[in-house]
Amino acid sequence: MEEPSPLSSQTALHAAFECARAWLTESATLAPKTQAAYLGDWQQLQSHLHDQDVIKPDQIDDRRLRGYLAHCRESGLDNRSIARKSSATRWLLRYWQKIHIACPASPDALKSPKAAKKLPDAPAIETMNQLLDQPMVEDELLIRDRCMFELIYSSGLRVAELVRLDVHDIDRSEGIARVTGKREKTRLVPVGGKALDRVALWLPIRKTLLKDTTEPALFLNRRGQRLTIRSVQMRLNRLAQQTHLGQTLHPHQLRHAFATHVLESSGDLRAVQEMLGHESLSTTQIYTHLDFQRLAQVYESAHPRAHIKKQVKSTIVSEQNERKIEIPD
Structure with missing residues (x-):
C-alpha cells in the first residue's frame, strides 16, 4: 500500500x-x-x-x-x-x-528593509591590555580563560568559532589556526605570539582535565567536556570584574577590538575582511567609521589649513556618532 x-x-x-x-x-x-x-x-x-x-x-x-x-x-x-x-x-x-x-x-x-544600525562597541587598547596582561596565577580555569580571550582578540574569532576549536586546529609552529565559521566555511587566521604563549600554558592543564582521550576540543570545562558559548560569556564577565574594568564585556566586543585596532594600525581593509571571515567587504567597512573623532583631531593638528572651529568640529563628531551602522558578526 x-x-x-x-x-x-x-x-x-x-x-x-x-x-x-x-x-x-x-x-x-x-x-x-x-x-x-x-x-x-x-x-x-x-x-x-x-x-x-x-x-x-x-x-x-x-x-x-x-x-x-x-x-x-x-x-x-x-x-x-x-x-x-x-x-x-x-x-x-x-x-x-x-x-x-x-x-x-x-x-x-522579498526585499529586506535596511536595518537600524549602530556602531559596535570596541574596547580600547588600554582596556584590552588591562584585561589580558594580569600577573600569571596558578588557577587552572583562569589560565584557560586568558588563553581563550587572548585567542579571540589575537585572531578576531567569533565566540562560536572559539568553542569549536579542536587541539589540532592550532598550528603553533606556523602561528596559524584553522577556524570553522558560518555555514561551515573554514579559514586560516594568524595567531599572535602572546596567544601562542597562552596556548602553551593551557595545553598541559587541558590534559589533566581530559576524561575521554577521544575528546578533540581545545577548551574544556572541569568535567572534561567542550566548553559552551554561555560559559565563555560568563567567564569573560567574571574576568572583567576581577580586573576592575568597570564595565561588562561580551566576547563579540573582543572581536570588534581586534578588527578596529588592526585596521587602525594597518589600513588594510581587505586583510581584515579575510581574517574576520566576512563575505562582503561592506560588512568590514563598518570599522572605517569607528574612530572619526581621532581622525578629526589628527587632521586639525596636521593640516595647515584645518583649524576647524570647536563648535563646527563638535557638530561633525556628534553627527558621526549618531550615525546608525550595522553591527557586523
Whole structure:
C-alpha cells in the first residue's frame, strides 16, 4: 500500500512547515541563535497565514507575503526585525522549492528593509591590555580563560568559532589556526605570539582535565567536556570584574577590538575582511567609521589649513556618532 504524502495530514500548510522545521533543526548550517530566531519567525508566519484562512502552500504568493511584512511593520517591529523575518521566509521558500512543495511565492521577491544600525562597541587598547596582561596565577580555569580571550582578540574569532576549536586546529609552529565559521566555511587566521604563549600554558592543564582521550576540543570545562558559548560569556564577565574594568564585556566586543585596532594600525581593509571571515567587504567597512573623532583631531593638528572651529568640529563628531551602522558578526 502506498504511504500517504506528509502533506495529507492535518493541513498541507501545517505539514509543509513541519517538514521545514525538521530540516532546519537537523540539517541546516545556521548558528544556534539564528536557527532559533528563524523557527520563531516561521511560527509567526504560519499563525498569520492561518488567520488568513490559508491551508495550502500553493495559496501563498508574493502579494500575501508582502502583506505579512506590512503587518509586521504595523505591529511596531523595527527594520532589523523585519529584515530577519524576510531572510527567514526566503530560507523557507527555498527549502520548499528544493523538496518540490508547490508555492507561487518567489524568494527573490522579498526585499529586506535596511536595518537600524549602530556602531559596535570596541574596547580600547588600554582596556584590552588591562584585561589580558594580569600577573600569571596558578588557577587552572583562569589560565584557560586568558588563553581563550587572548585567542579571540589575537585572531578576531567569533565566540562560536572559539568553542569549536579542536587541539589540532592550532598550528603553533606556523602561528596559524584553522577556524570553522558560518555555514561551515573554514579559514586560516594568524595567531599572535602572546596567544601562542597562552596556548602553551593551557595545553598541559587541558590534559589533566581530559576524561575521554577521544575528546578533540581545545577548551574544556572541569568535567572534561567542550566548553559552551554561555560559559565563555560568563567567564569573560567574571574576568572583567576581577580586573576592575568597570564595565561588562561580551566576547563579540573582543572581536570588534581586534578588527578596529588592526585596521587602525594597518589600513588594510581587505586583510581584515579575510581574517574576520566576512563575505562582503561592506560588512568590514563598518570599522572605517569607528574612530572619526581621532581622525578629526589628527587632521586639525596636521593640516595647515584645518583649524576647524570647536563648535563646527563638535557638530561633525556628534553627527558621526549618531550615525546608525550595522553591527557586523
